[in-house]
Amino acid sequence: MVCGPDVSTHTIAFNTSFCHLRDTSAEADSKLSTLIHEVTHFDDTFGSFDSIYYLRESRKAVGTERSKVKTNADSLAGYVVWGEVFYAS
């Protein structure tokens, strides 16, 4: 969780369930995708919204809810993580 306007400290608070997530994945939520998700919320990065949660759900919405995915935090995180995991392997 973040406070989007807090661009002076960029503080990010994670629930303890974060510690049990996989490190990376191109298919499902991970520590990396969660971190990127949160960073996109800050006003000075992207100012994203939580219109659709979870990477899988945001991928499914590409064909049906284009107006939401353009500003959706998990859609942005999925775009970045897919490339990172794909090219790292």
Ligand SMILES: [Zn+2]
């Ligand atoms: Zn969020």
